[in-house]
Amino acid sequence: MSLHQKILGEVEAHILSGDWPPGYRIPFEHELTEQYGCSRMTVNKALSELVKRGLIERRRKSGSYVTFPQVQSAVMEIHDVKLEVESLGLDYAYYRDARSVRRINAGDGGRIDLPTASRLIDITCRHFAGGRPFCFEERLISLSAVPEAEGEAFDAVAPGSWLLGKVPWSTAEHRIRAVAATRPAAQALDIAVGSPCLVIERRTWSGGAPVTSVRLTYPGDRHELVAEFQPSAIV
Amino acid sequence: MSLHQKILGEVEAHILSGDWPPGYRIPFEHELTEQYGCSRMTVNKALSELVKRGLIERRRKSGSYVTFPQVQSAVMEIHDVKLEVESLGLDYAYYRDARSVRRINAGDGGRIDLPTASRLIDITCRHFAGGRPFCFEERLISLSAVPEAEGEAFDAVAPGSWLLGKVPWSTAEHRIRAVAATRPAAQALDIAVGSPCLVIERRTWSGGAPVTSVRLTYPGDRHELVAEFQPSAIV
DNA sequence: AAGTGGTCTAGACCACCGA
DNA sequence: CGGTGGTCTAGACCACTTA
CATH class of the missing domain: 1.10.10.10 (Winged helix-like DNA-binding domain superfamily/Winged helix DNA-binding domain)
Structure with missing residues (x-):
């Protein structure tokens, strides 16, 4: 070397x-x-x-x-919805809908890859931009990876922002799909059931262990992902 | 400098x-x-x-x-629909619907950033996987950037595959949205008008000059983008 | 064996900009 | 004004590889 x-x-x-x-x-x-x-x-x-x-x-x-951490760098980095909204010049608001601590079950199938009976936090919340619903978030957080999360109510700060400053991450995987709005998502976002939505599922690991899994649902007409690449940028 | x-x-x-x-x-x-x-x-x-x-x-x-042009890389690089389908283990087929050579006009607004009256090729085509429509492609190619394209009919090889081996690229930008299927897209993909579709718009430059702009429309239930990141991989 | 690239040195001059 | 980084030089030695 x-x-x-x-x-x-x-x-x-x-x-x-x-x-x-x-x-x-x-x-x-x-x-x-x-x-x-x-x-x-x-x-x-x-x-x-x-x-x-x-x-x-x-x-x-x-x-x-x-330098200060890249906010939303050229690619599709870990992104914080709050920063995303503010970078659009819109007012940001956050509302926590539900929060529970429970054990992983079959219904979570594949969303997060943890041993049977692992404890996790299950949160649903909404992000608003300029007063309108912007994003519906459904999140699981592994309590074995982030024990401090159990003491957090997440009623003022969104779990994404909280985690970003708390847990270093080593790998993230995104899955991006277009889906018809489900009933809960449609209600949360104030759109018609069945209208097109952009869904981003992100799973994050730290040192091989799963940390969190989040499903972000955006109304299709209000959101766009932009990614810029240069051939050499790939490792 | x-x-x-x-x-x-x-x-x-x-x-x-x-x-x-x-x-x-x-x-x-x-x-x-x-x-x-x-x-x-x-x-x-x-x-x-x-x-x-x-x-x-x-x-x-x-x-x-x-070097010889890179074909495909880790993230969401320039991707060739043919390779994508074959990597899924499905039969691939390609059909060219329309091809015309024309001058850029207001209807192309923003899709490709070329001087007024630039000549370009306008192509629509479809990709099939396992016999089913997989992707609807609408593409513009700048003839000033790729003059050889004028001699190509694109009825056997898809423009994406052709370009990939032909033109080195220096920058690519992706825009990813969820939309309701338009009438032409719905017909091409054999789905209902209004059903959710994943749309990927990719614009590619070579040495600062626009080369091509493509809009790929995938049925929402048949496609998913996957991208994996590591924090240090960002440039 | 010879020529290439990989790396490093010990200087140098300059533009910029904060104290 | 002085100290920083930006850039460049004219050498040097070495590792590698292939002609």
């Missing part, structure tokens, strides 16, 4: 571990130069790559700083 | 224009060094970036070569 890769990896590790939080000023080039006993070009190569990856930003005379 | 960016841009232009086709050996570093009157590091910086973008690959002692 080359030296600039080593430097890149170590700085990246500091950032991803939270050791160097957003806004933190990382060491100057000349400091890293001393620390690694190499020339400035080598350090510069590593830091330039981190800029391309969006992990740091650099300001002349001032230094290099860890 | 810095010199390494200039070199990068010019080499990229040669590749994207087809001037330097896949397999072509681009000039050696020392040749570019002479041509641009700069040091090897500067040339190297440009070429290393092209490796990251997947446009070239480099072999010691041999030289640097334009």
Whole structure:
């Protein structure tokens, strides 16, 4: 492994571990130069790559700083409905409909892959944009992965936003479908039963263990997913 | 603009224009060094970036070569409906419904961003899986970007498959929505007007110029998009 | 064996911008 | 004004690979 890769990896590790939080000023080039006993070009190569990856930003005379988490990056990252609504310039509101703690059962079939009789939280809630229903959310959270969730009522902050700041995730899988609105979804979203809806099911893991599974139902005429790719962006 | 960016841009232009086709050996570093009157590091910086973008690959002692277009990647890359169907283990069939060469008009509003009166090909076709309609495709292809398309009837090979092996792409944008089936789509897919459909609109650019725009309509109950992400994979 | 790319050095000049 | 990052140079050594 080359030296600039080593430097890149170590700085990246500091950032991803939270050791160097957003806004933190990382060491100057000349400091890293001393620390690694190499020339400035080598350090510069590593830091330039981190800029391309969006992990740091650099300001002349001032230094290099860890960037604040990408809100909704180019692809279809973990996205927080609240941020999504606010980025549209609309008022956001949240309402929790139901919350229960229970054991997993056959009705959850496949939604979340946990051992029999695992305990989980089952939540349904709604997100509003500009006063209109924007998204209907049905979520399961594994209590073995996130024990603190049991103490949360989720009546002020949405479970998605709460989890985002709480649990680091390592993998997410999205399934995206078009469906006819079911009765509960139609009621929640104030649309006709059977009208087209975009459904996004996201399952998230952290270190191999399932964390949460969420089904987001959007009225088809009010939502659109946008994803931009570059060939090299694929790992 | 810095010199390494200039070199990068010019080499990229040669590749994207087809001037330097896949397999072509681009000039050696020392040749570019002479041509641009700069040091090897500067040339190297440009070429290393092209490796990251997947446009070239480099072999010691041999030289640097334009790569062959990537076919399909992990996420929701440019995807070929034919490969998609075959990966499901179903028989694939293709039928071209209509094809015309015309000038862009107001009705194309926003689907493809070309100058007034640009010439393009307008195609509608269908993909079948296991004998059943699987996808309805409406596509525009810019003739200024892909002049060879004018000689293609697209009655045996789908335009998507044809383009994939022909034109390198640099950026793609997806828009994903749920809609009620329009009359033409419903007829093509043999479903009821108004039933939910998943619509994927993909626009593709090559070196900043629009290449093609396609709208794929899938019956909502027969299709699902799956995408898997890892946090670090984001650029 | 020879020529390529991979990496690194120890400087340099410059633009920018915050103190 | 001074310190930072952005860029570039003219070398160097090495690993690899293939001609």
